[in-house]
Each structure stands twice: as structure tokens, then as C-alpha cells.
Amino acid sequence: MPVIIDGTNGITQAGEFNSNGSFGFKNRLINGQMTFDQRNAGASVTPASGDYTLDRWQVSLSQSSKLTVQQNAGSVTPPTGFSNYLGVTSTSAYSITSSDLFLLNQPIEGFNIADLAFGTANAKTITVSFWVRSSLTGTFGGVINNHNGSRSYPFTYTISLANTFEQKSVTITGDTSGTWQTGNTGALVIRFGLGVGSTYSGTAGAWSGSTFYSATGATSVVGTNGATFYITGVQLEEGSTATSFDYRPYTTELQLCQRYYIRYVNGTSQIFGNGDRYATTGIQCTTPLQTEMRIAPSLVASTGSNYYIFAQAGTDHTFNSLTINSSTTAKVATTFNSGDTSATAGQAGLFKSNNASASVAFSAEL
Secondary structure, eight states: OOOEOOSSSOOOOOOOTTTTSSSSSOSSSTTTTTOTTTTTTTOOBOOOTTEEEEEEEEEEEEESSSEEEEEGGGGGOOOOTTTTEEEEEEEEEEOOOTTTTEEEEEEEGGGGGGGOOOOOOTTTOOOEEEEEESSSSEEEEEEEEEETTEEEEEEEEESSTTTEEEEEEEEEOOOSOOOOOOSSSSEEEEEEEEEOGGGGGOOOOOOBSSSOSSEEEEGGGGGGGTOOEEEEEEEEEEESSSSSSOOOHHHHHHHHHHHTTEEEEEESSSSEEEEEEEEEEEEEEEESSSSSSSOOOEEEEEEEEEEEEETTTTTTEEEEEEEEEEOOOOEEEEEEESSSSOOTOOEEEEEEEETTTTEEEEEOOO
């Protein structure tokens, strides 16, 4: 919005603020521009149901090995203003049954949608906007759910041109019914259907008390071998009109991702903490978490022969695995190993990786 300051320091407003998020957290989605891929670093993966792919983007799958997911799959040019996209590729021509579902999801924490007042008489209207490209054309589907799936709003959008990024938007009246969490648990889930059977498909454009994951009659991406579905610039905001994408600073967006998943080690010779030898054969590591996580996280770490080093008193002691300690909090993680190495107890040391396949991460996903 232009603001004019005259010679006497008078201020004239030459337009109007967009009251729906001009300041603060306009886009309730995280990594909507698909910048961060901590888990896979841009590699193609064949995910299992429940896996997160790019940061904050999860899949739900009733059948395995029907699709791959990759940041910037196919190396096509993203729409203007974006450098990355999430790409889904079908790996077979699978005919979905009534109970099948193939979904790309992002769950949103209750703290980040509490002001929308869903489940009350004051529920606010939201608008979802995104850029999408597919090798298929036709009517595609998605849904907004509460976290347990007992409230559903199926929606549709049309892809008119194959292999061309098109911008779409869907406006959704706020739900005045159901239970919508407002704390640090899952509250709202946006899902894009990649093939959903009739059991989980509902009429588009209205809230329902049934569990739906897409709209009736939507195109199945997994139904065509080699079909592609690319998406970026995904935004969910308050209001009845799609506004410009909420570009947040790189570090800010990374920290938002790290509230749910932080990767410290991805390869060899990477430091992930300091610690001590608390017993002759027991070592423990302290890793201050870069961002306060949603809850005390779980450990996601690889295991293998001599994958890690405890550098103590001038000697590198190799060990194979890590276990998370119950003292871990949302701010500090503690891990230990109680058997792979032995030396003098009571000495401090440095923990680092020792293999190209070594990986240490912490997860507090919804």
C-alpha cells in the first residue's frame, strides 16, 4: 500500500491495507513455496503412507509404490516468483477401488489457526490458492479436514492445459461445527487428492460430518502411468480473496520447518553435539535444538558399523547407534550409547558422524 509523506511530515494513505494478514502470519501453511527438503535434499523418493517428503508435506497412501515424490521433479520451469515445486509422478496405471486414497497433505498446528475460530459461530472464511501443473487435464479434488477427519469440506479445481502451471484459488466458508484444536496438536489439514475412491469422496462446496478426502468425480493421477502433478505457491489465508503469496525470509521459513523436523547430520564428519563418558562403556550427547520444537522430539537416526565418533581425550572412539534419552525436551535433545566403546569415565568429548550414510535428525511432526 503506497504511503505518501509530505514536506511537513504529514502522512497520506494512498490505498487500503489488506486487513487479512497485512502483518504477521498471513499464510498458515509452511514451506508452501517448496524451498526446504531436509530429509531428501532433492532426491526422488517412493514414500510409504504417513511419510513426510518435502518439509511439512506428507503423503497418505492406501497402496504402496504407486508414485514418487521429488523436489523439482522433471526439471520444468516453475511459475514466476518461485524457484521450487513439489513433483508427484505416477509409477503405474492403477485403477483405484472404492476405499483407495492417495493424498498430499499438510497438517496445521492449532496455534496457527486458532484465530480462525472454526467450530464456533464466528468461524472465518478462508481462501486456498496455489500454482499447479499436470500432464492430465480435467477436474481435480482436495479437501479441508479437521485433524481427526470428522469434518470435511471437499473442493474442486480445473486444470485446463496440460503441462502448464496454472494458478487456482478456492474460497471456503469457515466451519461453525465440529472440534478444531487450538493448541500444539494438529487442527486443520489441507489435502490434495491424487486418486481417491468413492468411499472417501464427497460433494464439493459444503461442510460435512463425514470423512471425505477429495471431491466426487475428481481425476486420478495414479490412474495413468507416468502422469505428473506439480504444485507450489500454496497459501491458506483468512478472507474471501486470494492475495499475493506470503514470502517470508529464508531463515524464518526454515525455523518454521524446524519446529517439526531438524536434521543435524547428513553424511560424514558432521558435528552434532558435545557430551561425556558417564560410565566406562556409556557415552551421552547433548544437542541444543536450533528451534524450540512443537514437543519433545523423537530421534530419527541411521545405524551402522562405526557410523559415529566420540572424540575423547585425543582419541576417536567409534560407535554404531544412538538412543534418545527421556530427559529430551522441546529445547534440548539428549542421546546416548551404552556399549559400543569403552574408555575412562568422566571425560568430555565431541560427537560427530563417521560415514556417508550417517544421519541424525529429530522429529516433532503432527
